[in-house]
Amino acid sequence: MRYGRKVETDGVPNLYAGTKVTPWTPPEPGIDNLGISSVDTFAVPGVGEFTVQFDGYVRVVRSAPTAGEWAPAEVYTNLIEMKMVGESPELGTITVTLNPECLSAGQIRTPFDPYAGEGPAAKACRMAVGAIFDMPKLGMQLVNREPIILTIDDVRTIPPAGAPGKGQIYRMLPLHDRNNLEGEPVAYITSLRFNMGGYLEKSVIKN
Amino acid sequence: MRYGRKVETDGVPNLYAGTKVTPWTPPEPGIDNLGISSVDTFAVPGVGEFTVQFDGYVRVVRSAPTAGEWAPAEVYTNLIEMKMVGESPELGTITVTLNPECLSAGQIRTPFDPYAGEGPAAKACRMAVGAIFDMPKLGMQLVNREPIILTIDDVRTIPPAGAPGKGQIYRMLPLHDRNNLEGEPVAYITSLRFNMGGYLEKSVIKN
Numbered sequence: 160m161r162y163g164r165k166v167e168t169d170g171v172p173n174l175y176a177g178t179k180v181t182p183w184t185p186p187e188p189g190i191d192n193l194g195i196s197s198v199d200t201f202a203v204p205g206v207g208e209f210t211v212q213f214d215g216y217v218r219v220v221r222s223a224p225t226a227g228e229w230a231p232a233e234v235y236t237n238l239i240e241m242k243m244v245g246e247s248p249e250l251g252t253i254t255v256t257l258n259p260e261c262l263s264a265g266q267i268r269t270p271f272d273p274y275a276g277e278g279p280a281a282k283a284c285r286m287a288v289g290a291i292f293d294m295p296k297l298g299m300q301l302v303n304r305e306p307i308i309l310t311i312d313d314v315r316t317i318p319p320a321g322a323p324g325k326g327q328i329y330r331m332l333p334l335h336d337r338n339n340l341e342g343e344p345v346a347y348i349t350s351l352r353f354n355m356g357g358y359l360e361k362s363v364i365k366n
Numbered sequence: 367m368r369y370g371r372k373v374e375t376d377g378v379p380n381l382y383a384g385t386k387v388t389p390w391t392p393p394e395p396g397i398d399n400l401g402i403s404s405v406d407t408f409a410v411p412g413v414g415e416f417t418v419q420f421d422g423y424v425r426v427v428r429s430a431p432t433a434g435e436w437a438p439a440e441v442y443t444n445l446i447e448m449k450m451v452g453e454s455p456e457l458g459t460i461t462v463t464l465n466p467e468c469l470s471a472g473q474i475r476t477p478f479d480p481y482a483g484e485g486p487a488a489k490a491c492r493m494a495v496g497a498i499f500d501m502p503k504l505g506m507q508l509v510n511r512e513p514i515i516l517t518i519d520d521v522r523t524i525p526p527a528g529a530p531g532k533g534q535i536y537r538m539l540p541l542h543d544r545n546n547l548e549g550e551p552v553a554y555i556t557s558l559r560f561n562m563g564g565y566l567e568k569s570v571i572k573n
Contacts, residue, residue: 160367161511161547162511162512163511163512163540164548164549164550165548202478208478225550233550235550264511266540266551268538270537270538271409271415271537271538271554271556272537272556283537283538285536285537285538287511287512304368304369304370304471304494305369305370305494305512305513305515306512306513308512308536310536310537327534327536329492329515329517329534330477330478330479330490330492330517331475331477331478331490331492333370333473340368341371341372342371343371343432343440343442344473347478349478349479
């Protein structure tokens, strides 16, 4: 299941802590190894709602920009790795990784409804993600069958490290038991807010 | 590509104009043949934004409700047919149908953030849709690779005939040339508002 364009990873350098980021400048292709944190709320029908804080990292490959100048440049992205871990008294330890059956894909471009303000126009970042929420205490891995749309507004650097973002979830996004995809949803995400961290040391990433 | 649960259509009756709908009551399974209208805005990079009014019909199959009482009942839905036609001076005649490569699936349930008000709790309706926008003037069929999430709030009858709804699009939803899925998006939907119509006469639906 491909939620957007595939971005080439062959020959694209991994970027870690110390990488220089220049505002208002489309960078060369790279694989960004970034920290991430997220606060997700899960609703389990008949049981309750649980808000969990997650921390971890992502690896995002970026395409060559479609233009050298900031304003017209578009950059395509794939989320190629994710690992976030959270703890919940009720749900136990939850580990979030990418669903290998989905291509999680996105884009950074100037929005059609531009941001107010002087100077160059800030860009909008969006990514459509297929994830696995591993919940061993429940004995289940939960997956989304619609992508989770993650957005970051007011993007002035690529990558938008340090920026807050939001999962565009309207009321509820169904999660299914990975071993019973045709059954009723087991839980729903009702809210998701995240923060992109900065570049990480290579030693933090497992590969 | 399945955006949710498959709903059985075998043996499920088609419902047309004259069908009685009872508020706050989960109905027996049926295939609802309903009118629909929509106002969509398309942004074509470098060209402009175009707002188009569409009219047509949908056929939606509903599952048996999971409970006989309104409050706990969940109903699963598949959009099994759609045809909407719109005219635009710039884009020409546009015909919207379902993408046969996607299962367009949805659900009606009580939201976790209930609606204010007295009496029984209104439900929330959501559907994840894969569509084809046929634009012969451009010589292209455009498809979405992330589902279009259509939502109707404050649902007091099933089906929610006559209710306004919204496409939950955050800034932009990419549309790709069906014959060049791996290319850059050709256009974006930047806004989508719709109205569910009532039951149609059988003669209006082509099959």
